[in-house]
Amino acid sequence: MTNIALSAMLGATPPLGYESLYFDKSSRELRGGVSKYIGWRTPDKIPSSYMDELDYQEPLAFEFLVYVAPERVWRTDMQRFRERFRAAPQTRDYFAFLKGTDGLLHIRGPERLAVALESLDKILREIQTSCGWETEIVLFSDHGMNLRENQRIHLKTHLRSRGFALGSSFSETSRDTVAIPAFGLCGYAAIYCGDGEALADVANSLVELEGVDFSIYRDGTRAIAVTGANGVGRVERKQTNGETSYRYLTSDGDPLQLQPILETLKQTGKLDEEGFASDQDWLETTANHIYPDPLANLYTSLHTQRVRHTADVLVSLRDGYYYGWSPFARLTRLAATHGNALRPSSNAFLMSTHRTLPPFVRADDAQPLLRG
Incomplete structure (x- = not known):
């Protein structure tokens, strides 16, 4: 990180x-x-x-x-x-x-x-x-x-129980195989899928796992999907005359807890006719949010090259949980x-x-x- x-x-x-x-x-x-x-x-x-x-x-x-x-x-x-x-x-x-x-x-x-x-x-x-x-x-x-004090999340065990195989490499037949690098003891997980069509299935399977807050994956060329225990949402981006705007849509619940802010943006006339608000308006209204600057932060984590090998699914864990290398976890207590x-x-x-x-x-x- x-x-x-x-x-x-x-x-x-x-x-x-x-x-x-x-x-x-x-x-x-x-x-x-x-x-x-x-x-x-x-x-x-x-x-x-x-x-x-x-x-x-x-x-x-x-x-x-x-x-x-x-x-x-x-x-x-x-x-x-x-x-x-x-x-x-x-x-x-x-x-x-x-x-x-x-x-x-x-x-x-x-x-x-x-x-x-x-x-x-x-x-x-x-x-x-x-x-x-x-x-x-x-x-x-x-x-x-x-x-x-943090405890390890049972990510691999859970995915196996949902029919996925865990591997360190993919072959042409690795359709139900996922790879999850485990190193530092951190509050996220990066999942790579052998089958590009499996992203939604992986994210949906994690909703009920203790310690998972939400998962995100690319949903088309200008959007990401957000799936968690608090609901399902979608973040979309558009660019007009060099200006970036974001739209937050929910189909079930409110996974990013943004509905009050969305209502404020609407009441102050910051939303356009399609429901997009400028990148700057989103930043100013969410800088101190429970998820700071969530739309730009989450969108760019998958649609820009933060790393050269971007994950297919990124999982954000709740505070108090981590994922990482098991031998390392046995060596130390994570405060x-x-x-x-x-x-x-x-x-x-x-x-x-x-x-x-x-x-x-x-x-x-x-x-x-x-x-x-």
Whole structure:
């Protein structure tokens, strides 16, 4: 998830998949995995060109070890950052990526994170004192977190019980086979289908599974379908004279809980005769929604290249549930996670010591704000 967010924020190339273990739609098989964290950071282990922007990032092995020994890793990570910054030229911007705090919050929770943030605050104050108060520090995160004890969702077992086969690759006869990469312990799942006609069946089969909030899949070239316990809906996009608009339709219930906002848009004259509202109007009215900016966020997750191998079905889990690699789950207790479409996971932070920033900004629009 980090690679997706940072590639968007820094205008970089999209990663191959949602995580290190991904499904390659060209070869129709799972690729990557733990091997990506072994050895040096060679070109084949660089997920996106955003890494070219970084002056500092943790050693490759830390990216995995942070979830096994978070205390030692975050302390070492911050000390390395401090030393590397002091040795760098002071006449240009300096970009650092500190990942130790992510693993610390996942495994140890907010109390231990507070200790790490106090340490980071001291380092940043030291930097500003040393470089001068005219030095701007911009601090931002790539995602949020839900701070709940999480339990694993029984996704594969459920799909098998509904007649689907689970595989790591597809052949010409894999019509009822699905592949679901399982790596990090996150609040989403990416499903790839051996048969392109099975998307709706897969999504519908997940409605009754405990822990699933909703699933989405492409429904034509300009729409996505949304299916969940709270109903069935559809998000459509149109472009007129270069302006983007969205329409939210429901056929049963209200899976994205947008009916009150839809009524407000109607009463304020923001809907056109077809029921579309501008992208900007949707953003302004849903920025603080339970699902922030849901129409653009969900639509672009399937109809734009967030990753090079886009899932057929994306599943957003409820807070308190995760999907991921079973051996990893047995190694650790998960105190917090992220990855679903809900506000705690979707909202990140962006702050500056010198500028007043907009109240909300999409990741795709953040790049100009990251430099003074």
